[in-house]
Ligand SMILES: Nc1ncnc2c1ncn2[C@@H]1O[C@H](COP(=O)(O)OP(=O)(O)OP(=O)(O)O)[C@@H](O)[C@H]1O
């Protein structure tokens with residue numbers, strides 16, 4: 001009885017929050033859906049109803065669309081790869097008893113607290129600038145021709161910047177996972193004749209699987225909507241236009257709200273597809 | 289083969305000397321039990337033998353060859369951990385096969401050995417389960433299975449039964465003894481439970497603060513404990529110690545008498561006391577007796593059906609042949 005009472009009470013208490021969340025989510029989604037069926041270009045004063053699916057076909061048939069999807073997936077894949085691999089390596093490193101461990105850990109986590117816009121600007125101006133950047137000085141010091149990172153290797157540069165921001169997150173999650181590994185398991189494996197690499201492959205990595213899943217899922221959600229880093233660095237030029245950025249261009253630069261909204265709906269679908277695939281592929285780690 | 293010799297082995301963690309230089313020989317095929325109070329260095333000693341800790345100084349020889357700086361894998365020892373340390377994401381079969389896989393045996397041989405071990409340990413029907421789906425006793429058996437498939441020259445057990453309930457503990461104790469008889473391989477077994485030590489060991493090593501207090505067969509330790517510590521540690525319930533005038537009558541600083549060597553009579557007797565708390569076990573009854581002039585109660589063993597109650601007067605006579613005499617340092621007097 002008591003539990004049932006408290007359960008219905010709990011439902012009642014949660015209602016406002018759930019309602020707020022629903023409204024918060026549904027209103028923009030429905031407005032986007034509605035806009036996507038309009039020919040709505042505020043600068044020209046057009047606000048014509050009932051375009052049907054014209055915006056959707058126009059968005060998807062434009063040559064920019066497929067490129068942007070590929071770019072989005074490249075960015076996602078690149079950043080996930082770097083952060084997971086780098087995160088595991090850093091976590092292992094930080095797990096070792098080293099001098100000044102506390103300070104090193106704080107330093108490693110610091111980039112996570114820097115705002116995306118700020119970190120993109122810092123990278124652009126202080127590291128990647130072909131004249132004054134640190135990399136340029138480094139190259140010159142080595143007698144090499146400095147590279148203009150953002151125009152010669154734009155995708156790589158953006159992946160680098162975003163990875164730098166997300167590496168601390170991955171490291172933090174994976175470090176706590178590594179610390180929770182029972183050291184007797186590693187010792188047992190050592191006695192069973194497993195070398196350091198086998199121990200990593202057979203014991204540590206499976207132990208980390210669940211945390212890796214969590215990192216991949218959470219990062220994916222945030223990486224699909226990466227915007228500031230592109231806006232600040234390349235402005236979507238040189239093949240760095242992701243789906244999110246394309247939608248932004250359609251709505252703000254071309255002032256075509258209808259077309260942009262259709263793109264937004266595609267982005268929602270893409271995000272759900274990716275999430276679904278990820279859940280299928282790696283989500284089973286979460287059950288065990 | 290599995291003859292292990294420790295020669296002046298010493299271990300310190302930083303400035304703290306956990307094991308002062310220590311010599312010990314473990315013969316091939318022996319079942320040796322390390323026993324001692326918590327924190328006395330039993331696990332540390334076992335881990336030194338296993339190679340999981342480096343010795344600070346001294347030498348460890350296995351079958352005559354110096355193994356002091358050999359990696360754990362190369363010592364051909366197998367260890368069963370207190371927490372079992374099974375690999376949670378592998379099936380029981382893969383857990384048991386793991387050391388063989390690391391040794392790069394061919395699959396047919398691996399299968400043969402795993403099946404063999406599973407049969408010995410009654411694990412046949414669990415081979416495809418994960419460790420998380422097993423009971424404590426079954427996990428324990430998997431851990432033992434993982435140790436025996438390698439056919440090591442010695443087994444190391446670190447309190448393997450301490451996570452099991454009392455009934456299961458007795459069962460597993462028998463199984464391990466049985467296994468030792470069948471394999472005739474050296475086994476080193478760490479425990480703080482002196483009943484396990486007494487029942488399983490060929491040879492008991494009593495440790496205190498990293499020092500060996502005495503080495504010997506269970507009965508040797510029971511009959512002729514070398515000092516007060518061993519006398520108090522071996523035997524259950526604990527030996528009674530009496531100081532002062534009573535001890536002086538036997539020209540000793542302290543005398544010790546085990547509860548089972550105190551004879552209860554209705555009349556006369558050497559000591560007269562009042563019955564305090566009594567513990568009825570069915571087969572035996574243990575009385576805690578307050579004797580005039582003794583600072584501590586005496587524990588007395590009597591039969592299961594003895595009719596004595598709280599506050600009753602009781603007469604006790606020690607079995608003269610079973611009185612242990614100790615000097616002021618606690619060492620046994622001949
Ligand atoms: N890594 C370590 N660093 C410092 N001191 C340690 C370390 N490992 C063990 N010790 C100390 O060494 C002593 C012996 O520890 P050990 O684990 O061998 O005891 P034990 O006899 O196995 O006790 P228990 O019966 O409780 O398991 C303890 O005082 C412990 O605090």
Ligand SMILES: [Mg+2]
Nearest residue numbers: 330331332447
């Ligand atoms: Mg221990």
